[in-house]
Amino acid sequence: MKLYALLNIFLCFSGIAIAQSPESSATIEFGSRNLTLDQPFLISVVLRDVETRPAVIFPEIKDLEKRSKSATSSVSTVDGRKVVIQTITQEYYATKAGNYLIPEFNLNVNNQRLHSEETMVVFAKSGEEGENVLAAEDLDVSEVDDNSQSVFLSVQTDKKQVYIRQGFSVRISLYIAENAPVQMEFYRFNEQLQGILKAIRPVTCWEENVGVEEIIKRKVTIRGRKYAEYNMYQARFFPITTEDIRLPSVKLDMLVTENGAAVNVENKLVKAFRSKPVQVVVRQLPDHPLRDQVAVGQYSLRETLSSDLVYPGESVRYMFKIEGVGNIAAIPAPVIQTNSSFDIYPPEVSQVVKRSYQNVVGEKTFDYFVVPRKDGEFPLGRYFHWVYFDIEKGKYDTLRSAASLEVRGDEYKLTNLSLSGSSGLYDNLESLDSSRETIDYKKILKDLTNILIVLLLVTMIWVFRK
Structure with missing residues (x-):
């Protein structure tokens, strides 16, 4: 019993x-399995309801070369609940056409073991260059004045001059020539990297980084000489002041093995490699009443109106979505023109931000509820617009709504619903009890x-x- x-x-x-x-809360997802040589095979880890992006070390795959990594975060509100989705993606490139077996593998993410079954990926030739198209990437690195440097440390930026709030990339890499007469090992790397980043990171910038949890090796060609690049850090920075950015010279100690003159004699010693200092000039924006508030980048507008014909007092949903390249997380809300024709509720805000070394791209959505008070034809461009500075045009531009709302029927009177005789949705708002949970x-x-x-x-x- x-x-x-x-x-x-x-x-x-x-x-x-x-x-x-x-x-x-975490899954592994694959990108397309039928690719050309100029396209990467993508492996992604998708995490749901995770605010902080964890470290993810993706597997080494035979005959495929790891390249860039990107991180995308999506923040939205569903039924009043904040929903966060983090996606971390690793790129793999093939150097020649063929079928590649991706073996099964495991990843440890946030103390959770993720398993992936094996799969097959097909790379086809992409053009006349065929199998050599991605054998080595051509770079122009300013640290190399000639081909005499077999090993050097480089701190690179993709721009030498930017506007305030315009992004620029920083990349820290060690380059070792393929025919260098030495062998090297990283020496107390994590400790050294923290010191380097502390010196490099500018305090007057907003940082968006992908996160480098491992040293990625790739083949590159610099002024006709082949090198192996060991990328240690990459990020995008957005200056928030007009103070010029100065990245100082930094030092990396490596354990170097040099072959002696005698047979089978090797000496190991610690050798320091230093980067050259880098400066990025920050320019102020031209005069404008909103100069200190506007976003800087390249943007476009997508908008959606749930209905273009409503009655007075009937709510309509209006989505104002800003897409483009720039500091997406810092995009301000559109300017709303106050008026007596509409009651416009504060928007629900959601965003999707994809971070990579090349750029920060994404979208920010402002979802409004609009309640018209009287009938008529209302172009929403009168009420919704967003000013920004276009870095390509070098001038201010405005994203303005092109939608139009038609309202038919008698003028809407809130007195029909309230004995207080209020003429606006927000009247007497301070009298409402907001302490009730x-x-x-x-x-x-x-x-x-x-x-x-x-x-x-x-x-x-x-x-x-x-």
Whole structure:
């Protein structure tokens, strides 16, 4: 009888535990499996409801070369709940056409073990250059004045002059020539890297980095000489002041093995390599009333109106989405022209930001509820617009709504709904009681479930003691 009671308690307890366990918050996803040589094969880790981006070390795949990594974060609101999705993507390139087997592998992400089954990827030739198209990437690195440097440390920026709030890239790499007469090992690397980043990171900039959890090696060609590049750090910076950016010279110690004159004699020693200092000039924007507030970059507008014909008092949903290249997270809301024709609620804001060494791209969406008060034809461009500085044109530009809303019917009077005779949705707002808390049914259910588990445990102990 005791065994029967214990079995029932165990089954009930197991069912409750399974019901409480959330679905996997992290998954592995593959990109297209049919590619050309100029296209990368993508492996992504997608994490849901994770605010902080974790470190992810992707596997080494035979005959494929790791290249750039990117990180995308999506923040939105669903049913009043904040939803965050992080996507970390690694690129793999092939040097020649053919079929490549991606073996099964495991990744450890946030103390969670993710498993991927094996798959096949096909790379086809992309043009006349065929198999050599990605054999080595041509670079122009200012640290190399001639081909005499077999090993050098480089701090590179993709721009030497930017506007305030315009992004520029920083990349730290060690370059070793293929025919260099030495062998090298990294020496106390993590400790050294922290010191380098502390010296390099400008305090007057907003940083958007992908995160380099491992040293990525790739083949490059610099002024006709082949090198192996060991990339240690890459990020994009957005200056928030007009102070020029000065990246000082930094030092990296390497453990170098030099072959001696005698046979089988090798000497290991610590050798320092220094980068050259770099300066980025920051320019102020031209005069404008919103000069200190506008975003800087290249942007476009996408908009959606749930209905272009409504009655007075009937709400309509209007989405104002800004897409482009720039500091997406810092994009300000559109300027709303106050008027007596509409009541416009504060927007729900969501964003998708993709960070890579080349650029920060994405979109920011402002979702409004609009309630018209009277009939008429209303071009929304009168009420919704967004000013920014276009870095390509070198001047200010405005994204203005092209939508139009038609309102038909008698003028909407809020007095029909309220004895107070209010003429606006926000009138007497201060008299509302905002201290009342909403009921969190999910929390209540979780607490009740936990109480039930405790009761089952107590019952199980009582059965044993009997």
